[in-house]
Amino acid sequence: MTTPQKNNPQHGITLEQMLTDLVEHFGWKGLHKQIPLQCFFNEPSIKSSLKFLRRTPWARAKVEELDAKMRR
Numbered sequence: 315m316t317t318p319q320k321n322n323p324q325h326g327i328t329l330e331q332m333l334t335d336l337v338e339h340f341g342w343k344g345l346h347k348q349i350p351l352q353c354f355f356n357e358p359s360i361k362s363s364l365k366f367l368r369r370t371p372w373a374r375a376k377v378e379e380l381d382a383k384m385r386r
Contacts (some may be wrong), residue, residue: 329374330364332381339384349376 346354353366367374
């Protein structure tokens, strides 16, 4: 059994949940302003954005960073 990571607010949160929370907080337009990616601008959806983020480590890192800032 793993112990909870006290200093990691994202522990146990999936990329899908992060993205969903960011879209609820900023909206797609606001999220695109924060992180200018085409997957957030051109016909955005959770499914297509997840597909892109899972294949693109630098973009995923930006999403995780923004999510961490939002959760503080």
